[in-house]
Amino acid sequence: MTVPSLLVEPEELHARLDDPRLVIIDATTFLHMDPEGTDHRLTSGRATYEQEHIPGAVFADLLNDFSDPNAAVPMTVLDSETFAARIGALGVGPDVHVVVYDQGANMWATRLWWNLRLEGFDAVSVLNGGLPAWKAAGYPTRSGVETRPAATFVARRRPELLADRDTVAKAINDENVVLVNALDPATFRGESNAYPRRGRIPSSVNIPFLDLADESGRIRGTDEVRDLFAEKGTLDEGKRVITYCGGGIAATFVAFDLARLGRTDVAVYDGSLNDWTSDPSLPMETG
Incomplete structure (x- = not known):
C-alpha cells in the first residue's frame, strides 16, 4: 500500500474510524521522575487505556510486552521474531495502516513508530498530540479492552x-x-x-x-x-x-x-x- 503521512491529525483519524485497514494502537507508558530528577521509574499505561481510549484502539504494552525483560537496561528492543509475533497479535500485518498514539507525551508513540520501521514496516503514522488532542477536538472515547484478529507480521530488520x-x-x-x-x-x-x-x-x-x-x-x-x-x-x-x-x-x-x-x-x-x-x-x- 502507499506509504501514509508520518503525522496524522485527529480530524483525519476520526474520518477513517470505519476503515477496516486501519489499526489504531495506544502505546501509552509513563515515566515518573522524583522532584529532584535523581530517580525515575516506568509504569505501563494499560490501566489508563482501559479507562479511556480512542474507539477501536488496541493496547501495546511497551514496557512489559515490547521490550526485552532480560536486557541489562530497560526498554531494550525485542528480537525480530518475538516482536513480529506480538505486533501480529495486535492485528498488524500486510496492507494495514497503523496509527499510534499515547497520552500526549508523543515519545511513546514515536518509540513504537520507530520499532515498526526498524522491523521493515513503513505504513505507520503518529497521531499529533495523542489522546489529549483527540479529546480536545470533541471526539468520543471508550473504556474496556478491544482486540483485533491476529495477523501475520513479517519482520525485515533494518540494522x-x-x-x-x-x-x-x-x-x-x-x-x-x-x-x-x-x-x-x-x-x-x-x-x-x-x-x-x-x-x-x-x-x-x-x-x-x-x-x-x-x-x-x-x-x-x-x-x-x-x-x-x-x-x-x-x-x-x-x-x-x-x-x-x-x-x-x-x-x-x-x-x-x-x-x-x-x-x-x-x-x-x-x-x-x-x-x-x-x-x-x-x-x-x-x-
Missing part, C-alpha cells in the same frame, strides 16, 4: 536504524556522524544527576525533544523546526545521524521529526545513557 555502544564510541571522532542528545539542556550540560554519570557523550549536539512540541503537546510543523535541525548539522548531506537520550525513547521523537524532514535513515542508540553510563571507562562531557 542501520539501530545503534549500539560500539557504534556510538566510534562516532565520537567521526566528523561524518552527528550524535544528537534529545534531553533537556540542563541534563545535556551535566547539571542533572538523573543518570549514574552526569553530562553527555562527547561531540554530541543538543536538540531537546520537548522543543519539538508546543505547550498543548501538538507536534510542531516542519517549517518551525527545520532551522533547529539544520543548524546542528543533522540535515547535512553525507552525514549519518544517531540520536540518543536516557533510555532510547525521547531519541525516537527526534528521529521521527528528522524523518518528516526527509531523513529516514536516522539511527537510534537504543540503550542511550542508561547503557553508556553503566561503563565507567566510556567518556562523558559536561559544561
Whole structure:
C-alpha cells in the first residue's frame, strides 16, 4: 500500500474510524521522575487505556510486552521474531495502516513508530498530540479492552536504524556522524544527576525533544523546526545521524521529526545513557 503521512491529525483519524485497514494502537507508558530528577521509574499505561481510549484502539504494552525483560537496561528492543509475533497479535500485518498514539507525551508513540520501521514496516503514522488532542477536538472515547484478529507480521530488520555502544564510541571522532542528545539542556550540560554519570557523550549536539512540541503537546510543523535541525548539522548531506537520550525513547521523537524532514535513515542508540553510563571507562562531557 502507499506509504501514509508520518503525522496524522485527529480530524483525519476520526474520518477513517470505519476503515477496516486501519489499526489504531495506544502505546501509552509513563515515566515518573522524583522532584529532584535523581530517580525515575516506568509504569505501563494499560490501566489508563482501559479507562479511556480512542474507539477501536488496541493496547501495546511497551514496557512489559515490547521490550526485552532480560536486557541489562530497560526498554531494550525485542528480537525480530518475538516482536513480529506480538505486533501480529495486535492485528498488524500486510496492507494495514497503523496509527499510534499515547497520552500526549508523543515519545511513546514515536518509540513504537520507530520499532515498526526498524522491523521493515513503513505504513505507520503518529497521531499529533495523542489522546489529549483527540479529546480536545470533541471526539468520543471508550473504556474496556478491544482486540483485533491476529495477523501475520513479517519482520525485515533494518540494522542501520539501530545503534549500539560500539557504534556510538566510534562516532565520537567521526566528523561524518552527528550524535544528537534529545534531553533537556540542563541534563545535556551535566547539571542533572538523573543518570549514574552526569553530562553527555562527547561531540554530541543538543536538540531537546520537548522543543519539538508546543505547550498543548501538538507536534510542531516542519517549517518551525527545520532551522533547529539544520543548524546542528543533522540535515547535512553525507552525514549519518544517531540520536540518543536516557533510555532510547525521547531519541525516537527526534528521529521521527528528522524523518518528516526527509531523513529516514536516522539511527537510534537504543540503550542511550542508561547503557553508556553503566561503563565507567566510556567518556562523558559536561559544561
